[in-house]
Amino acid sequence: MENPLTPEVLADPVALTRALVDIESVSLNEKAIADCVEQVLRAVPHLTTYRHGNTVMARTDLGRGSRVVLAGHLDTVPLNNNFPSTMRGDLMYGCGTSDMKSGVAFALHLATTLPDPRYDVTYFFYEAEEIESRYNGLSLVAEAHPQWLEADFAVLLEPTYGVVEAGCQGTMRATVVTTGIRAHSARSWHGVNAVHAATEVLRRLSEYQARRVTIDGCEYREGMNAVRIHGGVAGNVVPDRCEIEVNYRFAPDRTPAEAEAHLREVLAGYELLVTDCAPGALPGLEAPAAREFLAAVGAAPIGKLGWTDVARFAALGIPALNFGPGDPNLAHHPDEHVEIGKIRDGAATLHRWLAAA
Numbered sequence: 577m578e579n580p581l582t583p584e585v586l587a588d589p590v591a592l593t594r595a596l597v598d599i600e601s602v603s604l605n606e607k608a609i610a611d612c613v614e615q616v617l618r619a620v621p622h623l624t625t626y627r628h629g630n631t632v633m634a635r636t637d638l639g640r641g642s643r644v645v646l647a648g649h650l651d652t653v654p655l656n657n658n659f660p661s662t663m664r665g666d667l668m669y670g671c672g673t674s675d676m677k678s679g680v681a682f683a684l685h686l687a688t689t690l691p692d693p694r695y696d697v698t699y700f701f702y703e704a705e706e707i708e709s710r711y712n713g714l715s716l717v718a719e720a721h722p723q724w725l726e727a728d729f730a731v732l733l734e735p736t737y738g739v740v741e742a743g744c745q746g747t748m749r750a751t752v753v754t755t756g757i758r759a760h761s762a763r764s765w766h767g768v769n770a771v772h773a774a775t776e777v778l779r780r781l782s783e784y785q786a787r788r789v790t791i792d793g794c795e796y797r798e799g800m801n802a803v804r805i806h807g808g809v810a811g812n813v814v815p816d817r818c819e820i821e822v823n824y825r826f827a828p829d830r831t832p833a834e835a836e837a838h839l840r841e842v843l844a845g846y847e848l849l850v851t852d853c854a855p856g857a858l859p860g861l862e863a864p865a866a867r868e869f870l871a872a873v874g875a876a877p878i879g880k881l882g883w884t885d886v887a888r889f890a891a892l893g894i895p896a897l898n899f900g901p902g903d904p905n906l907a908h909h910p911d912e913h914v915e916i917g918k919i920r921d922g923a924a925t926l927h928r929w930l931a932a933a
């Protein structure tokens with residue numbers, strides 16, 4: 577395949593977004609796009625380029641006092657009659673326009689056009705963000721080549737509609753079990769109904785007053801919800817077991833252990849099994865590079881409510897935030913699109929931040 581990422585395309589973040597969208601890269605099919613990106617980066621004299629699987633990393637080594645990461649995932653969710661891209665006025669439609677090839681375009685544009693950034697920069701283009709964690713290029717590299725990720729600060733170019741979304745909330749899933757005694761429903765007084773016993777669990781959850789926490793000026797809003805319920809044996813049996821799956825989204829000032837303790841406190845008296853947990857990430861806006869980034873953006877950051885890969889950087893001790901041109905509400909949506917103005921503004925912001933003073 578002829579590489580569509582020509583010098584003219586790389587020089588224009590809008591054309592570059594479109595070219596990247598038009599290389600199909602549904603998760604686990606990132607080889608073609610990774611090949612194109614790698615080829616372009618290897619030709620740049622001020623970068624050293626590495627590859628692991630379909631994850632490509634390129635770095636400057638200018639001896640600057642600090643190093644920042646610009647990171648974006650190359651994969652998209654499955655196509656939905658939205659490939660290749662189309663233009664309608666100032667909007668570019670297509671799979672990955674918002675999540676997140678417009679963000680990837682920022683990193684690739686800067687990597688190839690900015691030879692003397694004010695920090696050393698690691699540009700990171702990774703595979704398989706949209707699927708199970710075991711495929712995630714960022715976590716594979718963190719295991720295989722942790723030194724590739726050494727940095728003082730990271731910007732993930734996920735869709736935030738041009739604002740800074742800092743940190744992220746943690747998420748915990750747990751199963752609460754209510755038990756009873758099985759009986760024929762024609763003589764139900766011989767049994768104890770476990771589904772009815774779930775009422776009290778659901779009452780506590782529906783009356784639960786979730787915390788709002790402000791950290792570094794960012795508000796995080798917690799939530800604790802029943803997300804699935806399962807119980808029952810047959811149409812004529814009083815059920816002896818009911819399972820309620822609970823998802824607790826917790827602010828990043830709580831560790832997973834503290835979140836679990838709180839969940840157990842709310843649901844005291846019930847059998848509870850934690851099945852899954854991902855810690856949150858504090859906003860980390862105190863790092864000098866983060867302060868300078870916020871100054872370049874010129875608008876107040878907000879707290880990230882969903883879980884994102886910033887938490888993987890936080891786990892490595894690297895403060896990280898999200899900043900990208902796409903609208904997060906359109907990610908994974910069949911009408912996914914990005915505003916051309918947001919691409920131009922965001923690219924200008926990053927350039928202002930990284931260009932030598």
Ligand SMILES: [Zn+2]
Nearest residue numbers: 675676705734
């Ligand atoms: Zn994404």
